Amino acid sequence: AAAAEREWDGLAACASEVVRDQRFPHLVGALVAAAVGALEAAKGELRGAVREGAAARRGGAPMELRCSPELDARQEVEVRVAAEQLAAFMGLEVMLAAQRSAGRCLDAIAGADVSDDALLLEAAAGERLALEARAAEVERLHGEKKKESPEDPELVEGILTLLERTTEITRNVFNEHRSFVKAKKDAFMDFVNRDAGKYSVVEMLAAHVDKLLKGKIKLSETALDDVLRRSIDIFTFVTDKDMFAELYRDHLAKRLLNKRSVSNEQERSMVGRMKALCGAPFTSKLEGMLNDFSVGEDMHRDFADHWNEKKSELGLSHDFQVQVLTTGFWPTQKAREINLPQELNASIGVFTEFYGTRHNHRLLKWIYTLGETTVMGAFGRRKYNVVLTTIQAVALLAFSGVSEEIGFADLKERLGFAETEVLKRVLHSLACGKQQLLIKNPPGRSISVEDTFRGNPGFNNKLKAFRVPMAALDDANIMAPVQETRGFAIDAAIVRIMKARRRLGHLELQGEVLHQLRYFQPAPRLIKQR
Numbered sequence: 001a002a003a004a005e006r007e008w009d010g011l012a013a014c015a016s017e018v019v020r021d022q023r024f025p026h027l028v029g030a031l032v033a034a035a036v037g038a039l040e041a042a043k044g045e046l047r048g049a050v051r052e053g054a055a056a057r058r059g060g061a062p063m064e065l066r067c068s069p070e071l072d073a074r075q076e077v078e079v080r081v082a083a084e085q086l087a088a089f090m091g092l093e094v095m096l097a098a099q100r101s102a103g104r105c106l107d108a109i110a111g112a113d114v115s116d117d118a119l120l121l122e123a124a125a126g127e128r129l130a131l132e133a134r135a136a137e138v139e140r141l142h143g144e145k146k147k148e149s150p151e152d153p154e155l156v157e158g159i160l161t162l163l164e165r166t167t168e169i170t171r172n173v174f175n176e177h178r179s180f181v182k183a184k185k186d187a188f189m190d191f192v193n194r195d196a197g198k199y200s201v202v203e204m205l206a207a208h209v210d211k212l213l214k215g216k217i218k219l220s221e222t223a224l225d226d227v228l229r230r231s232i233d234i235f236t237f238v239t240d241k242d243m244f245a246e247l248y249r250d251h252l253a254k255r256l257l258n259k260r261s262v263s264n265e266q267e268r269s270m271v272g273r274m275k276a277l278c279g280a281p282f283t284s285k286l287e288g289m290l291n292d293f294s295v296g297e298d299m300h301r302d303f304a305d306h307w308n309e310k311k312s313e314l315g316l317s318h319d320f321q322v323q324v325l326t327t328g329f330w331p332t333q334k335a336r337e338i339n340l341p342q343e344l345n346a347s348i349g350v351f352t353e354f355y356g357t358r359h360n361h362r363l364l365k366w367i368y369t370l371g372e373t374t375v376m377g378a379f380g381r382r383k384y385n386v387v388l389t390t391i392q393a394v395a396l397l398a399f400s401g402v403s404e405e406i407g408f409a410d411l412k413e414r415l416g417f418a419e420t421e422v423l424k425r426v427l428h429s430l431a432c433g434k435q436q437l438l439i440k441n442p443p444g445r446s447i448s449v450e451d452t453f454r455g456n457p458g459f460n461n462k463l464k465a466f467r468v469p470m471a472a473l474d475d476a477n478i479m480a481p482v483q484e485t486r487g488f489a490i491d492a493a494i495v496r497i498m499k500a501r502r503r504l505g506h507l508e509l510q511g512e513v514l515h516q517l518r519y520f521q522p523a524p525r526l527i528k529q530r
Contacts, residue, residue, distance in 0.1 A: 156208040159201070160230045163188065167233075188237040202244050205234055210251035213270070215262035224266065232273045241278060242519040246482050248274075249285060253331050256293055257323070257370055264290075282519065288329035296323055303354055310350045320347040324355070324364075332481070333367045334474060339416035340368075341397055344390075368394070369473055377437070379459040386437070387467040395426050396437060405441060405452040420449065422473050427453065429470035435461065437468070486520060490527060493517060 166184050170176060192201050209231050211217055212224060219227065238244050255261040268290060275283040300321060307320055340348070352364060371390030375397070376383060388396065398414060399406065406414075408423070417423040424447040431438040431453060432445050439456045440447070493516045497509060504512070510527050 151204070151207045151211065155201070156204055156231075159192070159205075159234060160227070163233055164230065185237065188234075189239065192234060192237045193239045202238050202240060203247060205231065205238075206244055206247035206251065209248070209270070210255070213251075213262055213266060214255060214260050221263075224262070225269070228266065228270055229273070232270070232277070235274070236277060240482075240520045241282070242485065243478070243482050245274070245282060245286070245519075246478050249289070250331050250478065252286060252289060256289060258372070264293075278519065285329045288326055292324065292326055292329065299324070299358075303351065306354050307350065314346050314350070316343060316346060318343065318347075320351070322351045325367075327365075333370060335365050335367055336369065336391070336422065336473075337416065337418070338368060338391060338394055339414070340394060344394075379437075379455075380457050382460065383464070384461060385465040386435075387465070389470060391422075392426055392429060392468060392470055395423075396430060399438065399453070399455045402455070405454045407452045408447070408449045411453065425471050425473060427451075429468055433468065435459075435466060435468045486522060486526075489517060489519075490522060494527075 170181055170184055192205075194201055209228065212219070212227060212231075235241070235244060252267070255267075261267055271283050271286045271290065274286070303322070311317070311320075348366065355362070355364060368390040373388050373390050373393035375386045375388060375393050377386050377396075386396075395411070395415060398411060408427075411427075412420065412423050415423070427438070427440075428447050430436075431440040432447070437456055437459055438453045441452045441454075490513060493513045494509070497512045497516070498504065501512075506528075510524055513527050514521065
């Protein structure tokens with residue numbers, strides 16, 4: 001017992017030196033303090049066992065020494081594994097040196113062969129390379145002159161696995177000791193909020209969740225729910241939660257409008273988890289988007305009956321559905337006026353009349369770029385069902401029954417496009433993409449105002465039904481609305497604080513503002529500007 005205590009005291013002295021040395025960050029102190037606390041508890045248990053044995057011996061009974069210290073040989077290795085994993089995230093190479101010196105003391109205490117457990121240390125060091133692997137991939141893409149992608153499932157899955165591992169160690173080895181819990185939180189908050197090339201870890205996490213909810217990663221319902229739950233655990237460490245929410249809202253809009261969501265229940269469950277963490281105001285727009293679709297189902301049924309009555313009167317044969325979106329909930333979309341075919345104009349008139357009987361004083365604004373149209377096209381002897389956006393369908397129908405070529409300027413005037421760049425992107429998707437429904441003259445991969453176009457009678461595709469993708473008409477700028485909302489939030493916080501305190505120094509005001517803002521941490525310069 002005395003020998004064991006001397007070894008423990010040696011470790012405590014080593015730990016004290018580490019804690020006193022100002023070169024080591026606070027994370028080292030938290031880790032070592034927690035380990036020393038566990039060893040002190042083990043020392044107390046050992047002393048109690050010795051006293052019990054001595055008392056039993058005085059009574060004539062055989063001495064039986066029972067000692068179950070909190071850290072056995074394997075758990076001592078777990079201490080080093082946890083410390084090394086946390087150190088990897090913080091990028092503190094100096095901490096690894098400190099852990100190696102403390103590890104020698106732990107080996108002396110254990111008195112056991114830990115060569116097999118060296119594999120655990122190697123695994124921990126391997127997980128540390130997550131960001132380095134991402135950096136190497138970014139460098140390779142730049143060398144090949146390719147664009148970076150926000151999708152990196154290996155990095156995100158690595159983060160999820162490591163969080164699960166460190167949480168297990170914190171719970172089972174350290175008994176949720178507050179020092180280790182805080183150390184884990186600090187380490188993940190530092191790592192998760194870093195940039196990994198052009199895209200941040202937050203953007204890659206949002207893209208990964210979108211991929212899961214689209215069903216691109218095949219998982220059972222239970223497995224999907226588990227991965228989404230662990231993704232929300234990562235979300236708790238995100239500093240700019242408002243940016244993640246805006247990215248998620250953009251992805252959710254595309255999933256709902258394109259009918260790509262794997263499950264409505266999973267969508268509501270994910271929003272519910274964010275609501276439980278951040279409150280109702282944080283998820284009000286997301287809930288509004290989901291409610292638009294659930295409430296719209298009743299209106300769809302009623303309009304379907306109304307449409308069946310009206311379309312025969314108007315001599316129309318196509319089906320027509322409308323999704324009404326509430327302004328403010330959905331990402332802002334620019335309304336672009338175009339000259340619609342007679343059939344679509346008549347259909348819009350029927351719905352406008354129907355909607356006016358249900359809701360007075362509401363203005364409908366039509367977003368044709370978000371619509372979806374199925375066009376039946378005959379190319380030579382083969383017929384296809386082509387899925388297009390409404391704006392693509394209008395451009396393609398301009399060539400229906402027309403054999404001669406149509407110039408870019410004539411097409412722009414006929415369709416009523418106000419923006420040249422928009423028409424270029426539409427025609428590029430129809431004439432220069434994988435599905436070339438139009439023939440461009442002269443041939444090439446770019447669209448010029450001097451080009452002419454005509455239908456492609458020799459078009460051939462193995463599929464009878466297919467979709468023609470189109471590049472986004474508006475360049476996505478997620479940070480613009482986020483920065484605007486942040487400015488309003490800072491203004492509101494300053495007003496609340498000054499109404500309550502009346503008079504306050506600049507630094508004190510800055511501290512109060514940072515304390516009140518829950519969804520992001522603004523730079524002091526931004527607070528001063530407001």
